[in-house]
Amino acid sequence: MTINKILEKYPFAMSYFVENKLDVENHKEKTFQEFLDGFTHEEVEDLAMDKEELAENLEIFIDQMKEFLGIKEEVGVRSLTILPGFDKSGSPEGFNELTISTSQVISIVGPTGAGKSRLLADIEWTAQKDTPTGRSILINDELPDKKWRFSSNNKLVAQLSQNMNFVMDLTVMEFLQLHAESRLVEDVEGTIQRIIRAANSLAGEKFQLDTPVTALSGGQSRALMIADTAILSSSPIVLIDEIENAGIDRRKALNLLIDEDKIVLMATHDPTLALIADKRIIIKNGGIAKIIETTEEEKEILLKLEKMDTYIQDMRSSLRNGKTLSV
Amino acid sequence: MNLVIFSGPPSSGKTSIILKTIEAMRKRDLQVGVVKFDCLSTDDDILYEKAGIPVKKGLSGALCPDHYFASNIEEVVQWGRRRGLDLLITESAGLCNRCSPYIKSIKGVCVIDNLSGINTPKKIGPMLKAADIVVITKGDIVSQAEREVFASKVNSVNPKAMTMHINGLTGQGAFELSTLLYDEDENLESVTGMELRYPMPSALCSYCLGETRIGDDFQMGNVRKIELGDMDE
Numbered sequence: 001m002t003i004n005k006i007l008e009k010y011p012f013a014m015s016y017f018v019e020n021k022l023d024v025e026n027h028k029e030k031t032f033q034e035f036l037d038g039f040t041h042e043e044v045e046d047l048a049m050d051k052e053e054l055a056e057n058l059e060i061f062i063d064q065m066k067e068f069l070g071i072k073e074e075v076g077v078r079s080l081t082i083l084p085g086f087d088k089s090g091s092p093e094g095f096n097e098l099t100i101s102t103s104q105v106i107s108i109v110g111p112t113g114a115g116k117s118r119l120l121a122d123i124e125w126t127a128q129k130d131t132p133t134g135r136s137i138l139i140n141d142e143l144p145d146k147k148w149r150f151s152s153n154n155k156l157v158a159q160l161s162q163n164m165n166f167v168m169d170l171t172v173m174e175f176l177q178l179h180a181e182s183r184l185v186e187d188v189e190g191t192i193q194r195i196i197r198a199a200n201s202l203a204g205e206k207f208q209l210d211t212p213v214t215a216l217s218g219g220q221s222r223a224l225m226i227a228d229t230a231i232l233s234s235s236p237i238v239l240i241d242e243i244e245n246a247g248i249d250r251r252k253a254l255n256l257l258i259d260e261d262k263i264v265l266m267a268t269h270d271p272t273l274a275l276i277a278d279k280r281i282i283i284k285n286g287g288i289a290k291i292i293e294t295t296e297e298e299k300e301i302l303l304k305l306e307k308m309d310t311y312i313q314d315m316r317s318s319l320r321n322g323k324t325l326s327v
Numbered sequence: 328m329n330l331v332i333f334s335g336p337p338s339s340g341k342t343s344i345i346l347k348t349i350e351a352m353r354k355r356d357l358q359v360g361v362v363k364f365d366c367l368s369t370d371d372d373i374l375y376e377k378a379g380i381p382v383k384k385g386l387s388g389a390l391c392p393d394h395y396f397a398s399n400i401e402e403v404v405q406w407g408r409r410r411g412l413d414l415l416i417t418e419s420a421g422l423c424n425r426c427s428p429y430i431k432s433i434k435g436v437c438v439i440d441n442l443s444g445i446n447t448p449k450k451i452g453p454m455l456k457a458a459d460i461v462v463i464t465k466g467d468i469v470s471q472a473e474r475e476v477f478a479s480k481v482n483s484v485n486p487k488a489m490t491m492h493i494n495g496l497t498g499q500g501a502f503e504l505s506t507l508l509y510d511e512d513e514n515l516e517s518v519t520g521m522e523l524r525y526p527m528p529s530a531l532c533s534y535c536l537g538e539t540r541i542g543d544d545f546q547m548g549n550v551r552k553i554e555l556g557d558m559d560e
Contacts, residue, residue, distance in 0.1 A: 019449050019483040048425055048452035050525060061486040117499040125503045132354070132502060149503075152461075152482045152490035158471045167469050168445055178445075179472040182479040221470075229471045 003035060004028040006062075012184055016061045020054060021047065032058060068153045069184060077156075077236035078102055078140050080123065080263050085134030087115070087287025093135075094290040098281070102236070102261040105254060107274040109267075110283030116267055118286060120239055123265075124157045125149060133287065158233040160225055161241035166213035172196070172224065173209040179232050191231065199227035202253050204317060219248045226253045230260040240266045243273075249313075251276070251306070272309050275302040328407055328515050331508050333418045334428055334454050335438035336447075340464035341418050342371045343495030344438050344504070346378055349416075351502040357413040357509060362403045364419035364428075366392045371418070381410055392419060393426035393527055400430070404518050414509050427453035429524040433515075434508065437488075440465040441477050448480040453525035455481070460507060461488045464495050 003024050006013050017024050027035045036051045044051065079101045084093035100106050108116060118133060126137045126144035137144060139156075148156045168175060176195055180188045192209075200206045203223035207216060216224060222243060229238060238257055243250060254276060257264050268274050275298050282289045294302075315325055335341050342363075349359045360381035363371050368386065375382035383406060387395035396419055407415035419428050429435035437458035439447065442465050448455060455461065461481055466474050478490055489507075493500035532548040 016483050019480055021449060045526070045528075048525065048528075050453070050456065053456065057486050061483060064482070064486055117494070117497040121499045121502065124500070130506070132351075150489050152478045155475075155478075155492070159466075160471060161467065163468055164470050165468060166473065167442055168473060175472070179476055182476045225470045225472070233471055233475060235471075 002029055002031055006032065010062050010065065012065050013058070013062060015181070016058055022054070064151070064153065065184065076261075077263070080237060081138035081141060082123070082288075083136040083138070084288065085127075085129070085131075085136075087133075087285045087289075089285060091287070093133075093287045095288055098279075098288075098291055099141075100263050100265075102263055103258045105258065105264040105266060105277045107266045107268055107277035107280040108283060109269060109274060109280055110289075114283040115286040116283055119281075119283065119288070120157065120159075120265075123237065124155070126156065153234065155235050157237045157239055158229050158235035159239045159241065160222075160229055160243065162243060164225060166216070166221060166224075168213060171210050171212055172207065172216075175213045176228065176232075179228060183232055183234060185232070195224075195227045195231050198231065198256055199223040202226060202249050202256070204248070204320060222248045223253070227256065230256045230262065236261075237263045237265065240264065240268070242268055242270075272302065272305045275299065275305070328404075328412050329414045329434075329509050329513050330404060330407070330515050330518070331414065331416050331434045331436060332428055332430065333416055333436045333438060334421050334458070335462075336424065336440075336443060336451070337420045339438045339440040339443065340495040341420070341438045342374060344462055344464065344493055344501065345416055345418055346374065346380075347493070347495060347498035347501035348505045348508065349378070349380055350498065351505040352414075352509070355509075358411060359414045359416065360407055360410055360412040361416045361418060362406070364392060364396050364399075364417060366420070381412070391426075391527070393421075393428055396428045397523060397527070400428075401517065401519050404515065408516070416508075421451070421454040424451045424454065426527050427457050427523075427525055429453070429457050430518060431522045431524055433518070433521070434459050435524070436460045436462060436504075436508075438462045438464060439481070441469045441474060445473070445476060445480060448477070448484050451484075456485050457524045458485060458488050460504070461485060461490045462500075462504065463490060463492050466492045467494050467496070 024035060027038065033055060036054060039049065079099055081097060081099045083097055084095055086092055108119070110116065122131050122133060122135045123137055125131060126139065126148045127135050129136050147154045170178065173192065176192045177188060180191050185191050196209065203220045205217060205220060207220050250273060254264065266273060266277060274280055275294055277294060279291055279293050281291055318325055333341050333345060345361060352359060361375050363369055363382065363384045364387065365384065366387050369384055372382045372384040383403070385395065385399055400417070403417065404415065421427065435458045437455050439451070439455060439461065441463060463478060463481065474492065481490055491500055491504055493504060532550050533546055538545050
């Protein structure tokens with residue numbers, strides 16, 4: 001097959017050529033092997049190329065991408081089930097089975113170092129009694145596919161945390177384009193518009209497409225990360241690790257993730273967030289000590305807390321807009 | 328004994344990942360030792376010692392560190408066998424991104440970090456492209472989107488490798504890596520006769536031999552000139 005034909009059939013193969021620094025522009029009439037054979041011995045050495053490997057990898061790459069595109073159309077992850085193992089002392093965990101469905105929010109509480117990372121790693125690795133906790137993970141009530149462990153394009157868990165920053169030197173537009181292309185999205189333009197609209201509805205201050213991502217305020221960055229994760233990330237499960245209140249509407253942020261059919265796990269000790277969840281996981285000594293369902297009384301407390309929260313948020317935006325505050 | 332070769336750019340988190348991975352193997356009752364290769368100096372051996380891990384270090388000094396690695400790996404393997412290790416890990420920093428210390432049929436792990444920039448996978452040669460496992464670190468401080476884009480760039484230069492995200496601070500993911508490094512049925516006695524996965528760069532110009540003066544008169548051997556192009560007639 002000529003390079004032209006390859007690109008016609010698999011447009012995404014271009015990223016393989018680009019990332020491997022193979023300028024195929026003027027060689028599209030050749031087959032990939034002919035193109036590789038065009039390099040002199042010296043060039044091969046200079047570029048640190050491995051011709052055999054490049055040819056082999058192109059095939060693997062195309063197969064992976066085809067599979068990835070196929071997966072997107074398949075029925076995705078509908079539920080995640082955690083079956084109990086043991087805590088650090090070897091005592092059994094205090095629950096029988098926890099199933100979380102898409103669009104559901106579960107909070108995780110417990111002191112730092114109690115075993116949150118381990119729980120998350122168990123989910124990411126789709127543990128089958130083969131991790132230190134002895135837990136098992138089921139996806140859609142079945143034993144999980146191996147792809148969740150071994151493929152770099154299919155990661156089960158996306159993470160959002162307070163410590164995360166943008167580090168790329170790109171504008172919001174370029175940044176989203178890059179992410180959309182890496183996910184092989186068809187309607188790039190439309191997807192970017194959706195993300196921007198969603199992000200702007202979360203952030204106190206709106207931002208433009210030509211703003212560099214590194215110049216966004218804390219709230220704007222958080223808003224963009226959440227909108228991008230909700231809409232563009234391929235991972236069906238999102239872990240939120242302590243998102244603080246500054247400059248972002250957290251309730252709306254959760255709703256956005258829920259609307260995009262994500263399974264949301266939220267590590268937080270903030271009552272306005274923790275009580276939004278239907279259930280909360282209590283982690284102690286490396287294991288899940290128990291699972292508490294949010295009570296009616298707690299839901300009432302949540303309403304009060306939310307009122308207080310809105311009150312503070314209103315004050316905040318009044319201050320931002322240069323108004324004088326009054327009771 | 329098993330041998331695993333770790334490599335990766337400076338400060339990408341190799342030592343943290345190895346320490347966390349060995350810690351995760353503790354319960355399996357395996358003897359794991361490390362040999363750290365570096366150029367001028369390293370204090371990483373102290374970190375390993377503190378963790379109670381048998382360690383040796385090799386400083387290449389005036390030699391190319393990867394050439395030094397290739398000339399010493401057999402001795403290092405024999406040290407590991409004398410110490411009765413089940414698993415020997417070598418750690419070396421890829422200094423110019425051109426070389427890789429990987430040996431055919433020996434497991435090679437490349438550690439690379441999210442902060443190094445989106446074009447890094449493109450810039451790194453066989454050290455990344457010929458690895459069996461690629462560990463991506465520092466994912467806890469960049470956005471989800473950047474993690475995904477970075478991983479997809481790694482995948483397009485090395486689709487064969489298994490890519491893992493590991494947090495070198497909390498160790499999240501290190502246990503999973505630890506399950507992939509040791510194979511009971513494997514018993515390496517020597518690496519003599521094995522081959523590097525990719526040849527190292529040709530060298531030997533006058534500067535390799537200690538020349539310090541600048542100028543055409545002092546350049547001999549394997550010398551190449553930059554193409555600036557603006558003086559062409």
